Amino acid sequence: MEFIKAFDQLSKRDVRIAGGKGASLGEMTQAGIRVPPGFVVLASAFERFLEETDLDVELEAILKKVRHKDLDSVERASVELRDLIHNASMPKDIAVEILKSYDRVFGKQKTLVAVRSSATAEDSSVASWAGELESYLETPRGKLLERVKRCWSSLFTPRAIFYRFEKKLHKSPVSVAVVIQQMVESQIAGVCFTVHPVTKDRNQMVIEAVWGLGETIVGGMVTPDTYVVHKKDFSILDVNINRQENMMVRKSAGGTHLVPVAKLRRERQKISGKQLVELAALCKKIESHYHYPQDIEWAFGPSANRKTSQFYIVQSRPITTL
Amino acid sequence: MKRIQWTRYGKWHTPLLEAWMMLRAMDEPLLPILGYSRGFTHVLSIDGECYLDPIQWEQLKRHFHKLWKRRGNQFLRSFIEYNRSITTQAFNRSSRFKLPDQRASITNKELRALFKPFMDPVSVMPPMALNWTITALAEVLQPIVLEHIDMLKTRRRLRERSDLLLVELLQPRTTAHLIQEEEQLLAIANIVTLDPNLRRRIINSSPSDIAVLLKRYAPTILLRLANHRRTYAWLAVIDWWGSLPSLSSYLRRLREMLKGNPRTERIKRQTERRQRELRIRRLLAHLDAPPRFRHTIDYLRNLLDSKLLQWDTVSMTGYRTRPLLTEIGRRLGLSYEDVLHLLPKEIMRSLKEGLVVPKSEVARRIRNHAVMNIGTGLLVFSGRNAITLYRQQLPSISRQSGTAGFKGTIAYPGIMHGRVRIIPTVESLRKMREGEILVCPMTNPDYMPAIRKAKAIVTDEGGILCHAAIVARELKIPTITGTKIASQTLKNGDYVEVDATAGIVRRVSSA
Numbered sequence: 001m002e003f004i005k006a007f008d009q010l011s012k013r014d015v016r017i018a019g020g021k022g023a024s025l026g027e028m029t030q031a032g033i034r035v036p037p038g039f040v041v042l043a044s045a046f047e048r049f050l051e052e053t054d055l056d057v058e059l060e061a062i063l064k065k066v067r068h069k070d071l072d073s074v075e076r077a078s079v080e081l082r083d084l085i086h087n088a089s090m091p092k093d094i095a096v097e098i099l100k101s102y103d104r105v106f107g108k109q110k111t112l113v114a115v116r117s118s119a120t121a122e123d124s125s126v127a128s129w130a131g132e133l134e135s136y137l138e139t140p141r142g143k144l145l146e147r148v149k150r151c152w153s154s155l156f157t158p159r160a161i162f163y164r165f166e167k168k169l170h171k172s173p174v175s176v177a178v179v180i181q182q183m184v185e186s187q188i189a190g191v192c193f194t195v196h197p198v199t200k201d202r203n204q205m206v207i208e209a210v211w212g213l214g215e216t217i218v219g220g221m222v223t224p225d226t227y228v229v230h231k232k233d234f235s236i237l238d239v240n241i242n243r244q245e246n247m248m249v250r251k252s253a254g255g256t257h258l259v260p261v262a263k264l265r266r267e268r269q270k271i272s273g274k275q276l277v278e279l280a281a282l283c284k285k286i287e288s289h290y291h292y293p294q295d296i297e298w299a300f301g302p303s304a305n306r307k308t309s310q311f312y313i314v315q316s317r318p319i320t321t322l
Numbered sequence: 323m324k325r326i327q328w329t330r331y332g333k334w335h336t337p338l339l340e341a342w343m344m345l346r347a348m349d350e351p352l353l354p355i356l357g358y359s360r361g362f363t364h365v366l367s368i369d370g371e372c373y374l375d376p377i378q379w380e381q382l383k384r385h386f387h388k389l390w391k392r393r394g395n396q397f398l399r400s401f402i403e404y405n406r407s408i409t410t411q412a413f414n415r416s417s418r419f420k421l422p423d424q425r426a427s428i429t430n431k432e433l434r435a436l437f438k439p440f441m442d443p444v445s446v447m448p449p450m451a452l453n454w455t456i457t458a459l460a461e462v463l464q465p466i467v468l469e470h471i472d473m474l475k476t477r478r479r480l481r482e483r484s485d486l487l488l489v490e491l492l493q494p495r496t497t498a499h500l501i502q503e504e505e506q507l508l509a510i511a512n513i514v515t516l517d518p519n520l521r522r523r524i525i526n527s528s529p530s531d532i533a534v535l536l537k538r539y540a541p542t543i544l545l546r547l548a549n550h551r552r553t554y555a556w557l558a559v560i561d562w563w564g565s566l567p568s569l570s571s572y573l574r575r576l577r578e579m580l581k582g583n584p585r586t587e588r589i590k591r592q593t594e595r596r597q598r599e600l601r602i603r604r605l606l607a608h609l610d611a612p613p614r615f616r617h618t619i620d621y622l623r624n625l626l627d628s629k630l631l632q633w634d635t636v637s638m639t640g641y642r643t644r645p646l647l648t649e650i651g652r653r654l655g656l657s658y659e660d661v662l663h664l665l666p667k668e669i670m671r672s673l674k675e676g677l678v679v680p681k682s683e684v685a686r687r688i689r690n691h692a693v694m695n696i697g698t699g700l701l702v703f704s705g706r707n708a709i710t711l712y713r714q715q716l717p718s719i720s721r722q723s724g725t726a727g728f729k730g731t732i733a734y735p736g737i738m739h740g741r742v743r744i745i746p747t748v749e750s751l752r753k754m755r756e757g758e759i760l761v762c763p764m765t766n767p768d769y770m771p772a773i774r775k776a777k778a779i780v781t782d783e784g785g786i787l788c789h790a791a792i793v794a795r796e797l798k799i800p801t802i803t804g805t806k807i808a809s810q811t812l813k814n815g816d817y818v819e820v821d822a823t824a825g826i827v828r829r830v831s832s833a
Contacts, residue, residue: 132519159539197586198593206589218516220509226592240596295585319586 003045003094004101007038017042019118019177028313031289033282036299036312038113038181039101043120045094046152046176053088059156068165074158081156086149095145102141102180109306112138112183112254117151121174132160133176138183138254151178184312185250186299188270189214190224192283194231195293195319202293203231205283209270211261212247214297214314221258222246225270229280236276241269271300279311286316293319328366328373328716336370337562337662338691338702340450343443344372345693345700347451350444355404356397358385362454368692368712379458386462395614398621401459406628408448413635416642425649430673433653436646437673440666447639449632456629460787464731467618474609485732486823489795490605492786493598495623498796499634503554505591510546511576511584521580529570532577547572556641562662563640563768626792633767633789656684663687665702727828728805730780733791735823736800738778739830742816744809745772759820761808765790773797778820780808780827802827 010018010026018026022040029035050056059081066077106113117133134154136147154160155176164174190209195202208217208224216222228238243266246258271279279298287294297315302308336344348362360382364375389397419436422428439446471484497505514521520540524532536544547569555566579587606616644658650669651661654677661669663684671678686705694701694711703711743758745751748768754760760776762769764783773779773793777800781790784803794801800822802808808827812818815833 191585191589193586193589196593197589198597206593208589218509218512220506220512220588223592226589226596238596320583 003042003048003097005040005042006101006105007035007040010040016120017044017177019043019120019179021116021118022177022179025179025181028286028289028316031285033286033289033313033316034311036182036184036314037105038179039105040118041094041098041148041178041180043175043177045178048094049088049091049152052091055084055088058084063161066161066165068162071158071162074161078156078158078161081161082153085153085156086146090145090149098145098148098180099141102144106182110140110252112140112250113144114179114181114183115139115144115147115151116179116181117154118177118179119155119174120177132163133157138250140254144180148178148180152176183250184299184301184314186213186301186312187211187309188300189217189314190270190298191217192279192296192298193293193319194283194287194296196228197319204237205229205231205280207271207276207279207283210247211244211265211270212249212259213256214299215256216246216248216258221248227271227276229276231280231284234277234280236273239269241267243267244270275300275311282311282313286313290316290318295319327376329376329379336367336372337659338687338693338704339440339662339664339666340447340562341367341370341691341693342665342700342702343440343447344450345695346443347447348454349695349700350451352382352451352455353401353404356385356389356401358382361451363695363697366692366694366715368708368716369690373716374454382455382458383462386459390462390466395617395621398618398625402621402624402628405452405456405625406631408452409628409632409635412446412448413631413638416635416639419639419643419646421645421649425645430653433646433650434670434673437650437666437669441670443666447636449635453629453632456625456632456787459625460785463622464785464787467622470615470618471609474611474615478608478610480609483824485825486735487605487609488786489732489735491602491619492623492626492795493602494627494630494792494795495620496627497595498627498630499554500557501796503550503557505588506550506554507572507575508579508584508588508591510543510550511579512588513546514540514543514576514580515584524577525580527577529573529577532573533569547576556638557634559637559641559644562644566641622787626787626795629787629789630792630796637767656681659688660684663691727826728807728811729825730802730805730808730827731785731791732822732825733779733784733786733788733801733803734794734799736778736798737823738800738820740777740818740820742812742814742818742833743772743776744812744814745769746809759818761812763809764788765793773799778802778822780805780812780820782806782809 005018007025007029010023011030012023012027014026015023018040025035025038050059062077062080067073114135114137116135119133134151134157136150139147155174188209188211190207191214192205192207194205196204196206205228207227207229209227210216210222210224217224222244223242225242226238226240227236229236244261245266247261248256248258250256283294283296286296294316295318296313299312299314300309301312303310345365345367348365350361351359352361362374362378364378366373418439421436444451468484468488471487475482475484475487514524517540520535523535527535533544551567551569551572558564558567606619647661648658650673651658654672656677664672664679668679683704690705690708692703692708692711694703738759740757740759742761743754745754745760745762751769751772754772754775756775757777758775760772760779762781764781765773765779766789774797779790779794779799779801781788781803782805784790788803790801790803800820802820802822802825805827812829813833816829817831819828819830821828
């Protein structure tokens, strides 16, 4: 039985084994859209874990006792359930396979990875689970197995338990896959809207870029560069360079902090014309893949072997309101 | 007593303490570095309504005119630098009024030390005096700049109206605090969008439920909101008044932002700002404006921003000193409002010897108060005496007869139709309804709640650099200033067209 799959072995039909998040990463990889490298610990691993440790019966029994209107009872059950999972040991073959995959994808370097839960359920309800489970950022190899178990147990956080009763999902089977993906230490990062949000011109896209991690844009800490690119011929219609004093970087021990930008780079344009065209082409590809205007988060950072730098697509979602 | 031909400057919701401080500050030399060693020695403030001696006003304007003739842009630059440094200093130093956490444990002596800066009003509120000088300067410069645009325009054979061109050119340069606040809240909304479920739940919850939700699932966001409130709550303080916004008011606004798309909203705002700059650059190129004129425009834009900063400084000072004044009041057995009607020296003495002003006198001052300076120092009147002074100094001003349409200065272009709401003084602010047209003698920061609801603004006084004009630009509300007669000619409920692209107000139908 297989417990692990690389992104390029998955497609959007694999929601049942890899969850919504895992399947969509597979889908993007298949379509030739570069996402930060990683792999998925399939739901079968979690099910195997439950069988091997005989936890499934116990979990069921505890869940049955929950009265979801009573918050205290939900919280008590959650603590019980999660402790059971955390204290049980992971079957050896699964543990070995996870660590092996880590080494295969990231080499022997100390790459920090994001460990995210990806709920698997009936196709219709998987979307409603998105974002309900836990994620752990900046995980070193040494904490990987523990965090995978935490992702599994996040099926039983008070929030998730409450949610499954509230949405009447407690009758339908739900399981969890775990996505393990490199945390890109971006030199440049930003956002791309494949439609101009102000003029609503579908032939123009707007790209924003900052030095360092992209969180500074969303958090409003830094005013990014803004570029307007024509979608047909990738001509650059407008360049607005903004001075940047500080950038966010990842600490090697995990966590982020603001550091000053090198003096020479403060006033400089963040992405060159050539890179801009490359990025614009990439974003256009995503839009035509999904047949809908997209709001894309991208990063420019070292590749898995750390030899070169390249663009990664961190997240893409449809723009529903303009 | 000598009678002066006073001109009205504006109506503020000013307590005696502030009126007294303002008049004291104005009595000082206004612009020592610009060689103007005089202050306004003839000023009258009655229940917050302020009157100046027109002769002194003209003198200041003549002085500005002379300096402009002699030194041009250089004069503007030093004027702005002076203004900005003093205002920024006052803004930043307002934190010196902060009370220690254990406020009950400090002695009266320590309170006196904290309050002491009030004895020198210039150090507490320099903007109070400076604000007037900017208005005077604007009155001098407006016709000059307009004439210049006229000239450039004719040379290039352009058809556009000069006053519209000027409004286009005078866009804000820096981001005002009130806009900054919105954008910071937008940033928090943006962080929420990273978690689609949280966003969905916030949209469907009441503010109190949102607080519980955030506490449980996103404590960092709640923390950021609390921080945001601490940083910007002072914006709700206007002068000394206004209640601080509750956390749920921010939660409500966050929810509204999340109903839209905060991600595109953020980029929209940035692009708009960018396009504003591009438009100005294009317009100047279009006019083939010489560098000297471009600099003048640049300085004028700076001046607008620093005027806004001055009002912010007054709000900030009001916000920062409120706990101090409240604590002083508590010890003297007075309310916060009572303390605002004591003079600084009375407060200092009272903290030492117990309340030196009878409570009945404080009550009289709250009802009516006046401060007057006719070159002999400050005189304070209360109750009936203030009313007598008012009758004596200001015989009723005759009302002008009504007309169907009248003109004013365009402060922010656009055309709006709507029902008139006349707000002659801040006391009637609460009558303002969403989407009405605000008509008043002149706005000031006290009017902000009404301005936020207004579809368009029409004022009797002011020009392109007045409060209404600056705020209208920031909030993009079509506005006509300086109509002279609007608040007397129009009636509540009249249906009017405010054509702020032509500068004309027309009455469509009467109430």
